[in-house]
Amino acid sequence: MKDQMILRVGMKMMIPFILVYGLYVIFHGDLSPGGGFQGGVVIAAAFILYAMIYGRDEMHKVLPRGLSDALVAIGVLIFAGTGTYGLLAGYRFLDYTPLKPSEPGGAEAWGMSLVEYGVGFTVSMVMVTAYNEITEPAPDERKTS
Amino acid sequence: MDIAGHYNFWVAIAIMMIGLYPVIAKPNLVKKVIGLGIFQTGLFLFYISMGKIDGGTAPVHFPPAARHPQNYTNPIPTALILTGIVVAVATMAVALALVVNIKRAYGTIEMDEVEEIDHRDDQR
Amino acid sequence: MPDFLLINLILLLMVTLTGIAAVRARNLLGATMLMSIYSFLMALVWTNMDSIDVAFTEAAVGAGVSTVLLIGALVHVGSEEKPTKSIHWPAMIATVATAAALLYGTVDMPRFGDAHSPANANPVSVGYIQQDVDKVPDASGHHAQRPRPHGDYFHGHVPNFVTAVIVSYRAYDTMYETTVIFLAGMSMILFLRRRKDAP
Amino acid sequence: MIRDNLPVLLIVIPLLAGLVAPFMRRGTAAWAWVALVSWLVLAAAVALLQQVLAAPDPIRYPMGSWKAPWSIELRVDALNGFVALIVSSIGAIVTFAARASVEREISADRQHIFWGVWMLCIGGLLGITLTGDAFNVYVMLEIASISMYALIAMGRDRDRRALPATINYVMLGSIGACFILLGIGYLYMVTGTLNMVDMAERLQALQARWAAGDLAYRRTVLAGYGFLMAGFAIKLALFPLHGWMPNAYTYAPSAVSALLSATATKVGAYIAFRFMFTILGTTFCFRTMRSGEVLVVCGVLATLAGSYFAIRQNNVKRLLAYSSVGQIGYIAIGLGLGNAAGLQGSIIHLFNHAMMKSGLFLAVAAVVLRTGGADLRNLRGIGRRMPLTAAAILAGGLALIGMPFTAGFVSKWYLVAGALQQNAFVPALAVIGGSLLAAVYVWRLVETAYVQDPQPGTDVGREPLSIVLPAWLLIGAAIYVGVDANMTSALSEAAVRALGVLP
Numbered sequence: 001m002k003d004q005m006i007l008r009v010g011m012k013m014m015i016p017f018i019l020v021y022g023l024y025v026i027f028h029g030d031l032s033p034g035g036g037f038q039g040g041v042v043i044a045a046a047f048i049l050y051a052m053i054y055g056r057d058e059m060h061k062v063l064p065r066g067l068s069d070a071l072v073a074i075g076v077l078i079f080a081g082t083g084t085y086g087l088l089a090g091y092r093f094l095d096y097t098p099l100k101p102s103e104p105g106g107a108e109a110w111g112m113s114l115v116e117y118g119v120g121f122t123v124s125m126v127m128v129t130a131y132n133e134i135t136e137p138a139p140d141e142r143k144t145s
Numbered sequence: 146m147d148i149a150g151h152y153n154f155w156v157a158i159a160i161m162m163i164g165l166y167p168v169i170a171k172p173n174l175v176k177k178v179i180g181l182g183i184f185q186t187g188l189f190l191f192y193i194s195m196g197k198i199d200g201g202t203a204p205v206h207f208p209p210a211a212r213h214p215q216n217y218t219n220p221i222p223t224a225l226i227l228t229g230i231v232v233a234v235a236t237m238a239v240a241l242a243l244v245v246n247i248k249r250a251y252g253t254i255e256m257d258e259v260e261e262i263d264h265r266d267d268q269r
Numbered sequence: 270m271p272d273f274l275l276i277n278l279i280l281l282l283m284v285t286l287t288g289i290a291a292v293r294a295r296n297l298l299g300a301t302m303l304m305s306i307y308s309f310l311m312a313l314v315w316t317n318m319d320s321i322d323v324a325f326t327e328a329a330v331g332a333g334v335s336t337v338l339l340i341g342a343l344v345h346v347g348s349e350e351k352p353t354k355s356i357h358w359p360a361m362i363a364t365v366a367t368a369a370a371l372l373y374g375t376v377d378m379p380r381f382g383d384a385h386s387p388a389n390a391n392p393v394s395v396g397y398i399q400q401d402v403d404k405v406p407d408a409s410g411h412h413a414q415r416p417r418p419h420g421d422y423f424h425g426h427v428p429n430f431v432t433a434v435i436v437s438y439r440a441y442d443t444m445y446e447t448t449v450i451f452l453a454g455m456s457m458i459l460f461l462r463r464r465k466d467a468p
Numbered sequence: 469m470i471r472d473n474l475p476v477l478l479i480v481i482p483l484l485a486g487l488v489a490p491f492m493r494r495g496t497a498a499w500a501w502v503a504l505v506s507w508l509v510l511a512a513a514v515a516l517l518q519q520v521l522a523a524p525d526p527i528r529y530p531m532g533s534w535k536a537p538w539s540i541e542l543r544v545d546a547l548n549g550f551v552a553l554i555v556s557s558i559g560a561i562v563t564f565a566a567r568a569s570v571e572r573e574i575s576a577d578r579q580h581i582f583w584g585v586w587m588l589c590i591g592g593l594l595g596i597t598l599t600g601d602a603f604n605v606y607v608m609l610e611i612a613s614i615s616m617y618a619l620i621a622m623g624r625d626r627d628r629r630a631l632p633a634t635i636n637y638v639m640l641g642s643i644g645a646c647f648i649l650l651g652i653g654y655l656y657m658v659t660g661t662l663n664m665v666d667m668a669e670r671l672q673a674l675q676a677r678w679a680a681g682d683l684a685y686r687r688t689v690l691a692g693y694g695f696l697m698a699g700f701a702i703k704l705a706l707f708p709l710h711g712w713m714p715n716a717y718t719y720a721p722s723a724v725s726a727l728l729s730a731t732a733t734k735v736g737a738y739i740a741f742r743f744m745f746t747i748l749g750t751t752f753c754f755r756t757m758r759s760g761e762v763l764v765v766c767g768v769l770a771t772l773a774g775s776y777f778a779i780r781q782n783n784v785k786r787l788l789a790y791s792s793v794g795q796i797g798y799i800a801i802g803l804g805l806g807n808a809a810g811l812q813g814s815i816i817h818l819f820n821h822a823m824m825k826s827g828l829f830l831a832v833a834a835v836v837l838r839t840g841g842a843d844l845r846n847l848r849g850i851g852r853r854m855p856l857t858a859a860a861i862l863a864g865g866l867a868l869i870g871m872p873f874t875a876g877f878v879s880k881w882y883l884v885a886g887a888l889q890q891n892a893f894v895p896a897l898a899v900i901g902g903s904l905l906a907a908v909y910v911w912r913l914v915e916t917a918y919v920q921d922p923q924p925g926t927d928v929g930r931e932p933l934s935i936v937l938p939a940w941l942l943i944g945a946a947i948y949v950g951v952d953a954n955m956t957s958a959l960s961e962a963a964v965r966a967l968g969v970l971p
Contacts, residue, residue: 025325029429029432029436030426030427030428030429030432030433030436031427031428031429032205032429033203033205033321033322033325033429033431034322034325035322035432035435035436036436037227037231037326038322038325038326038329041326041329041330041333041334042329044334045329045333048337069458069490069491070491072451072454072455073451073487073488073490073491075447075451076444076447076448076451076483076487077484077487077488079443079444079447080444080480080483080484080487083440083444083480084480084484086532087473087476087480090409090411091407091409091411091533092407092473092476092529092530092531092532092533093441093473093476093480093529093531093532094440094441094444094531094532095404095411095532095533096437096532097404097411097412097533103424104404104412104422105421105422105423105424105426106424106426108422108423108426108427108437109423109426109427111436111437112427112432112433112436112437115436115440115443115444116432116436118447119436119443119447122447122450122451122454123447123450125454126450126451126453126454127334129454129457129458130238130334130338130453130454130457131337131338131341133242133457133458133460133461133462134238134241134242134245134338134341134342134345134457134461135341135344136461136462136463138249138345150380150381151375151376151378151380151381152381153277153281153381154375154378154381155372155375156281156284156285158368158371158372158375159285159368160284160285160288161367161368161371162364162365162367162368163285163288163289163292164288164292165363165364165367165643166292166357166360166361166364167292168639168643169357169359169360169363169364170353170357170360170361171350171353171357172351172353173297173350173351173353174346174635175297175300175339175342175343175346175350176292176297176300176350177639178339179291179292179300179301179304179339180292181639181642181643182304182331182335183288183291183292183304183307184643184646185642185646186307186308186311186327186331188646188649188650188653189323189327190311190314190315191650191653192653193315193318193320193323194318194381195378195379195386195388195389195653195656195657196320196388196389197318197319197381197382198319198382198383198384198389199382199383199384200384201319201384202319203319203320203321204319204398204429204430204431205321205428205429205430205431206398206428206429206430207428208425212398212399212400212421213398214384214389214390214394214395214398214399215384217398217430218318218319218320219388219389219394220394220397220398220430220431220433220434221388221393221394221397221434221656221662222320222388223320223322223323223431223434224431224434224435224439225603226320226323227322227323227326227431227435227446228435228442228443228446228603228607229649230323230326230327230330230331231326231330231446231449231450232446232449232607232610234330234331234334234335234453235449235450235452235453235610235614236453236610236614236638236642237335237338238338238453238456238457239453239456239457239460239614239617239618239638240635240638240639240642241338241339241341241342242456242457242460242461243460243617243621243631243634243635243638244342244346244635245342245345245346245460245461246460246461246621246624246631247631247632247635248345248346248347249345250624250628250631251628251631251632254346254347255351256632256635258351259632260632263629263632370691370694370695371650371691371695373687373690373691374654374687374688374690374691374692375688376687376688377683377684377685377686377687377688378657378658378685378688379657379658379685386657386660387657387658387659387660387670387685388656388657388658388659388660389660390660391659391660391661392537393537393538393660393661393662393663393666394660396538397538402534402535402538403534403535404532404533404534404535405530405533405534405535405536407472407533408472411533412533437532437534438532438534438538438539439539439540440531440532441531441532441539441540441604442540442601442603442604442607444483445592445595445604445607445608445611446607448483448487448588448611449607449610449611449614451487452585452588452611452614452615452618453614455490455581455584455585455618456585456614456617456618456621458581459578459581459582459585459618459621459622460618460621
């Protein structure tokens with residue numbers, strides 16, 4: 001699809017909006033429907049569109065494989081780390097109160113936001129990875145049979 | 146027992162069965178994966194149906210409204226099914242990756258042909 | 270509620286028919302497209318049933334990511350399905366038996382949409398809606414007193430009850446849900462990544 | 469602080485370690501990390517079990533400090549603690565032993581990810597064991613299942629048949645998980661809660677209403693229970709639904725077979741115990757539903773059919789997998805009898821079978837490592853060339869049969885006692901008949917290893933002590949608890965007490 005002028009130009013204009021919308025969905029997860037998971041998928045859609053229009057090599061320049069692989073784990077680590085922080089601060093696991101002990105209700109909101117960002121990282125990067133791997137052409141150097 | 150009272154559960158069960166049949170019957174692996182997807186969606190429809198409340202609205206609170214449970218859809222099935230959908234897509238991704246590998250290793254994705262090839266190898 | 274009922278019935282009919290068509294389609298690419306339509310219709314059903322979060326997820330995941338994955342797989346495996354014989358009787362018997370068992374269970378179920386059913390009137394869901402749940406004091410004496418004597422624990426920070434349930438009350442489930450996604454990503458890398466590119 | 473948080477540490481440590489392991493870039497480094505962590509987890513499990521046995525009530529740990537029915541809570545009693553000990557000790561020993569085998573059987577550039585998935589699998593199994601929330605069981609089951617799919621499919625580096633075996637497991641396992649989710653949904657619908665204790669109380673109240681003549685929601689609970697048990701039977705590989713297991717264990721990497729045969733089915737059995745006794749209650753399961761009879765029938769058939777199929781196999785791993793089908797039959801018989809002796813036999817057999825089977829699979833892994841295959845002909849002459857390995861197979865086989873002074877004898881003793889208490893002679897005879905059939909297939913292994921001559925022109929080299937010594941550790945444990953059964957019988961008695969069958 002690299003020679004489709006309308007697609008190339010149109011997508012270039014759309015992708016920033018898709019990304020912003022994805023971020024909006026993640027950031028507003030506690031106020032409106034949506035959250036890390038849905039927003040993550042929307043962000044992944046932007047990368048997948050980019051890879052479809054410009055080719056995967058172009059996308060790897062924007063988002064190298066090492067980075068997306070690392071972010072997959074970092075997302076879950078943010079989630080588990082927020083939980084473990086509560087543990088280390090002398091509270092129970094996944095208790096967000098130590099993030100702002102003066103105002104426990106607000107601390108919960110802080111914790112929820114952090115956790116949603118973690119989910120967003122993991123989900124978007126896993127979806128990009130899944131797309132990358134499933135569209136990988138068949139390997140020539142390795143015969144499985 | 147009244148028809149008007151349970152029709153949603155019955156539709157959910159019908160959808161589950163539409164999905165379950167190809168998972169068992171079809172030899173084609175992609176069809177099996179699609180069937181599994183439909184089966185799981187039917188299951189999710191069943192869960193969501195139990196949380197629905199007549200006259201209720203989406204489970205988001207806007208200050209003047211009272212936080213009365215009869216005003217809102219039950220949030221628990223919704224929360225559970227969010228998890229369920231994620232698990233379903235993870236299963237689907239793993240299954241499709243395996244299907245692609247089977248195609249590369251055997252040259253076919255029809256399960257009966259794969260079994261035939263294995264059987265022939267055993268005879269040798 | 271006649272309008273809800275009407276829309277619901279029409280949507281459910283369309284979903285069921287699309288599902289049957291997706292299962293019966295000979296061409297796998299066609300089946301994939303029907304799956305995508307099926308997911309969109311399902312998202313509408315859920316919107317109509319007030320489960321906005323689930324509808325959003327289904328639209329993004331079922332109609333979006335699943336379709337992309339299925340098409341990506343079809344590129345490798347081809348889109349023709351081998352013709353099979355008309356009815357597979359063992360499968361039919363298993364399906365009918367499962368359906369019968371499920372239907373047997375629905376007979377005694379609470380009515381659809383009942384606000385007073387055990388699930389909907391339970392203190393657990395009421396607590397999630399009023400967000401009026403206490404924390405348990407621990408050995409170090411934290412949470413010995415409430416941040417507010419009555420009412421909303423979150424001080425209005427979290428109006429979306431579903432978000433509060435999935436990332437605070439039941440955050441443990443969500444953490445492992447994210448881990449499931451992580452595992453799916455790792456499995457894709459294990460199964461499909463080419464040798465030289467492995468991290 | 470550590471003492472208060474032991475239950476959650478047992479689950480979070482494997483999670484964090486498993487997330488980090490794939491980024492260690494080298495297989496050996498990832499292995500060292502995972503092995504270290506798995507011993508840490510074992511230490512935590514031992515400490516937790518001690519804490520549970522000392523405490524009068526089950527230990528409860530609310531996640532996020534929220535009050536119980538609203539939060540997900542971990543709930544640990546003697547049964548949980550014991551199963552967690554089984555899972556973590558098998559995890560620690562098998563991880564320690566698995567390196568050489570995995571390096572041989574899996575391509576080098578995937579090992580670091582393999583170890584991460586391996587650790588998450590152990591973490592998921594521990595999660596199923598410790599949780600006190602019905603829906604969380606499903607989530608943890610999926611963690612364990614998806615990591616198992618990935619682990620089993622890694623066998624394709626040696627044999628492509630691992631792939632169809634895995635996809636069959638994916639389909640059957642997903643249907644099983646959906647059945648479990650349906651069952652949980654039916655129960656949630658009539659109780660409105662997902663916390664196991666809360667759910668149990670509400671179901672008891674409902675049953676009191678049924679006894680008074682008001683049959684509200686009765687059929688919903690019956691159907692939900694049926695789907696739960698069908699789902700658990702798939703996960704447990706109980707006889708008519710064992711279809712996924714033989715191929716999966718045969719073509720999985722040898723180390724994976726050793727890990728899964730000892731833990732996955734045991735955890736499936738545990739969760740059936742938990743739902744039957746803690747949540748739905750004995751009256752419902754054994755009077756209303758007659759599931760005791762169904763389980764005993766399935767168990768008897770599993771014991772006889774599994775052992776019979778095991779005799780006919782020419783692949784040692786497949787033979788051991790069918791033998792597992794038979795051994796799971798014993799667990800089902802004890803569960804179906806439902807009296808204290810039967811349950812004790814069942815719980816002891818969870819431990820014993822885990823030790824024997826993973827020991828045997830590790831010994832076979834050593835054979836595969838040195839001879840390149842797991843066919844019966846690869847076993848020829850092993851008695852002379854790899855004496856320690858062959859002796860491990862002999863000792864493990866004797867324990868499988870249930871010879872006196874081995875682990876199998878103790879659990880079968882309890883099972884026969886439990887059957888005779890209820891004048892149920894068929895299960896008692898099946899337990900003994902299963903042992904006789906086991907003697908036949910064990911004799912096939914022993915005869916091939918000790919009597920037949922090695923294949924000419926092959927040189928197996930030195931025994932891989934890094935695998936054989938851990939195998940001996942497991943089989944030694946199986947023999948030790950056969951000689952001195954105090955520890956297992958005391959633990960199983962505490963577990964049966966926690967289930968509420970003994971006062």
